[in-house]
Amino acid sequence: MIQTLHLLRPYAAKHRRALALGGALAILEVLVGLAQPWPVSLLVGDVLTRAADGSGGTAGIAKGLSPGAAVAIGVASLVVIYVLAAVVDYWSTRLLSSTGLRMAADVRVDVYTHLQRQSLQYHAHQRVGDLTSRVTSDVDRMQDLLVQTLAVLLPNSMLVVGMATVMVLLDPTFAVVAFLATPLLGFVIFRSTRALKSAARRARTADGQVAAAAAEGLSVMPLVQASSLEERMRDRMESLSVTSLNQGLEATRLQARFSPVVDVASAASVAVVLAVGSWRVIEGRLSVAVLLVFLGYVSSLYKPLKALAKLSTITSKGTAAAERVADVLSLVPAVRSAPDAVPAGRLTGRIDLVDVTFSYGREPVLRDLTLHVDAGETLALVGRTGAGKSTVAALVPRLMDVQSGRVLHDGRDVRTLELASLRSQVSLVLQDCVLLHGTLYDNIACGRPGATQTEVMRAAKLALVDEFAHRLPRGLDTPVGERGVMLSGGQRQRIAIARAILRDTPILVLDEPTSALDVQSEQLIVQALEALPRDRTMLVIAHRLSTVRRADRVAVMEGGRLVEQGAPEWLLRGGGHFARLAGAGEGLFVTDTALPADGGRR
Incomplete structure (x- = not known):
């Protein structure tokens, strides 16, 4: 719970005025609630009791008033108190609940935004369904926690404290008697809340796994149907759903024990107060009015305690969800602007990779790669699958950071530039x-x-x-x-x-824009590319010669290194790596009429 409060502190600060007003209304609501038993108790103790025993007149606060006037004032006071209580309760609940909803909406936006800032490497290791669950259902649980905490926990806690305070001031000994059952109730709630929080945490994890499996299955529906995987996917979903169900049932079982315990404690307290209080009234050591106030408070006291006990369920679920949300918000983006980063300004398009080594966690994908691209030049990157071409494309807009070496734009290290200003000048067209x-x-x-x-x-x-x-x-x-x-x-x-x-933008990166297309679609894409203005730097990753031909220079990659570069026509006639790739048909589907009629596939 402390972690949750720490997480929500900046959001509470944003809505501090609404929270302050709602808190003031909650205090007023408590004061009105404390006044509710008094009109009846005073009317009975100071007026009706004297009338019943034949002594006549009035006593106490009603002394000097006729019985009729005292009854009228008592009834009117009771009506006013209950109407005022209803009005204050409406505005307090409305204000605090709406503030909780606004805070939850702010959290949801921040969680989604923070996930967008994470590197591609982070997202490669996460399941979309689980992240979606954190943005949606986990924040919903937090929203329930916020609303219930502000609208239920705050006023009911103050009401319990207020009632206890008044009872102690009226009769400390009798107040101790009235609270005899409370420690047992508190112990049960404390033990159950701990177990419920643990069960709720397991349930939220299981729900996230169900959401991830559902998102994954629905996103690859063509594969599922084409490969007859329906039964397998159903069995997987059923298994995860059973796990989620079991965790939810355990949380429900723990939740169900709260109401009976509170009811028993409430009945026991009322019985003790009635028995002890009646005996003290008979002995003349307690007035009827005070006994009625105590009975009113004790019978009302366990209503907010019951609400607080039920709230522990929402608190446990909301706290477990908040921990998952906090896990996301506590992430430090692997790729972010340095504190002293400067705006990139308008780039010319010159790109330099100097001694770059990059790894996704296993073997290096790029090994001491050095590559230079002049401003306004069109460079084609070719090579077999896994050569590191797409990694180079991702490093240009700094979607990832290198392990060693440098990526430069106009001679400046990308890590010294503001990230947003850099990426705003690079356009990506992916396969x-x-x-x-x-x-x-x-x-x-x-x-x-x-x-x-x-x-x-x-x-x-x-x-x-x-x-x-x-x-x-x-x-x-x-x-x-x-x-x-x-x-x-x-x-x-x-x-x-x-x-x-x-x-x-001054830089355009095309990552295999035509490799998966038919010939006609490819020709249209090539025409669209040829229509692009030539005043920008273009980095083209291609598997088809029709795309490569328009490049000023071709760079051939193999095993994360640059093994050959030059003009495409010169490389085709040079018999090197590029020509062998084209001639062997390994990745380059040759359409150049200058090559042999068999398409170069020898």
Whole structure:
């Protein structure tokens, strides 16, 4: 719970005014609640009792009033107190609950934003479903904790303390008698809460595993159906669901014991107070009014205690969820701007990798790699799968950091530049182009928020998006479907290129933009690439010669090292690594008519 409070401290500070007002209303609510038994007790003790025994008149606070006036004032006071209690309870609950909801919404946004700041290496080792569960259901549990803590825990705790204080002031000895059952209740709640928190933590972990399995299965549905994996995926989900169910049932069992324990403690306390109090009234050592106040407080006392006992369930679940949320917020991004980082300014596009070594945790993917790209140059990176080409592409916008060596832009180490200003000047077009939910227009326009419609239409035209968009029912306003499933691979790639054109960055990285496309789609993509302005630096990772041919220079990678570089025509005729890759058909599907008619596959 302490960790949860520490986590929520900055969010509470943001809403301190609302919390202060809500706290004041909660205090007022407690004072009104403390006043509720008094009109009845005074009316009975000072008026009705005297009337019943024939002594007549009034006593105590009602002394000097006629019995009729005392009854009228007592009834009116009771009505006013209950109406005031209802009004204060409404505004206090509304204000504190809404503040809890706002704080939870802030937490959710911060958790999602913090996950976006984590490196690609972090996300490669995480399950999307589990992270989604932390952003959604875990924050929901925290939200329940916040709302219930502010709307239930705060006023009820103060009410219990207030009642206990008044009883002690009225009669300390009698107050001790009234609280005889409370230690037992507190012990049971404490023991059960610890066990419930542990069970809730296990349940949240199991729920995260279920969410991860569901997200994974639904995201690869074509593979599941094509490979007849439905039964296997069902069995896996059933196993995880049973585990989650068992943990949830254990938490429910622990929760169910609270109400009976509180009810028994409440009945015992009322019985003791009634018995001892009645005997003391008979002996003349206690007034009827005070006995009625005690009975009213004791019978009411266990209502907030019962609410607090039930709250321990929500607290346990919310605390377990908060620990998972805190785990995310406590992560320090592996790739982040240094405290003394400076804005990148407008880059010219010159890129240098100097003695770069990089590893994903196993064998190095890049080994002492040195590569220079001039401003405005188009460089094609080729090589077999696993040579390290995509890693180079990821290092350029600093999606990851090198283990040794340096990545330079205009001669400045990327680690000295503000991350956002650097990445804003690099556009990426990946092989697996995933689109966002929305329309074609939305997916192009998100490349540069604030772009005009004319600029978006121009980018769509240069990337040949209009070639297929005009055949769609709503043109550029046609929804693309979840992850762009309504479009072909070539169409998605052209949208990605249009997005890159709209960004208008000095550096463009194309990671195998045509390798998975058919010949016709490839030709359209190549045409779109050839339409790009030549005043930017382009780093092209390609497996097809049609894409490589337009490069100013080709760099051949093997085993994480640069083994050959030069103009594509010169390398093709040189008989080196590039020519052998092309001739053997290992990754380069040759379409150059200058090569043998058999396509170079010898």
